[in-house]
Amino acid sequence: MMLVIIAWIIAILAIVAAIYAVETKDLLSSAIAMGIASLVVSIMFLVLQAPDVAITEASIGAGLTMAVFVYAIGKTKRWEE
Amino acid sequence: MRRYAGAAIAIIFFAFSIGIFMQLASYNDYEGSNYYYKNPVNGSLANESVPSHYVKETKNETGAINAVTAIVVEYRGFDTLGEVTVLFTSATGVSFLLYHVYKKLKKREANLILKEGSKLVLPFALLTGAYIFIHGHLTPGGGFPGGSIIASGFLLMMLAYPEFFVREKSLSYSESMAGSIFVIIGLLGLLFATSFLQNFIPIGKPGYLLSAGIIPLIYIAIGFKVGSELSSIVQKLKEVEK
Secondary structure (H helix, E strand, O other): OHHHHHHHHHHHHHHHHHHHHHHOOEHHHHHHHHHHHHHHHHHHHHHOOOHHHHHHHHHHHHHHHHHHHHHHHHHOOOEOO | OHHHHHHHHHHHHHHHHHHHHHHHHOOOOOOOHHHOOEOOOOOOEOOOHHHHHHHHHHHHHHOOOOHHHHHHHHHOHHHHHHHHHHHHHHHHHHHHHOOOOOOOOOOOOOOHHHHHHHHHHHHHHHHHHHHHHHOOOOOOOOHHHHHHHHHHHHHHHHHHOOOOOOOHHHHHHHHHHHHHHHHHHHHHHHHHOOOOOOOOOOOOOOOOOOOOOOHHHHHHHHHHHHHHHHHHHHHHHHHOOO
């Protein structure tokens, strides 16, 4: 039962972060929301007993991809037209 | 209107997958017949032999405790070589695109907490990454996550100190050495055993650090390769003048 509650919280957080990442005009907050979504999904992988995938998702999805996006936004424009 | 429809479809899809998850979580008995995919036409259990073979025989055949690692490196080693090549190609593409840009940095100081904290965290990040890829055959993880953790340690240093750089030569040397070691181990398998990337070292006692034959060697090579590639991607992006 506990697992199911955790799964629901994770799913709602992931959906909210993903929709915000698509909808917002601020690309920096969009990148950060994407990082939050992949961090939350990595907790989901841990709950589903896939620790290998969880480690990879947390380090690449939430860490390096977000940094690459933030560097790229720094080189270009921050606001979407 | 279309975007709301898309959001609604996403929510429905996610709720559906949560329902599947709840149903899966209620099966405690993984040995039971519900675990395997049942063919709806003739009622036979499809794909039963391959997963049960992996679960039961991995330890005896490869000496690795972590079955995922055994599948990634041993049974499907050639796929892993392809994955490493994909990452190498993307790193090469980033270097190629950003080659002509001359190094010119904005000297903006980071704050004190980030500076001191990154100095404190860097050794532990490197240690965790090395632990994850050296112990890939015993605990969850392996070359790819270990290398990316090492690269994120360097990323933290690059964020904190504008003048911090990993030397380009050492990055490219470690990357090409690791890639060559991977291929050479595979060719030695062709020489001493029957096929490419086959195990030719005695597997030892499962559960010990020095066991599982070539799996730890290949994962150490992959860890160095992935770490240096991702560090070089981040460093190239940092170097670019606006």
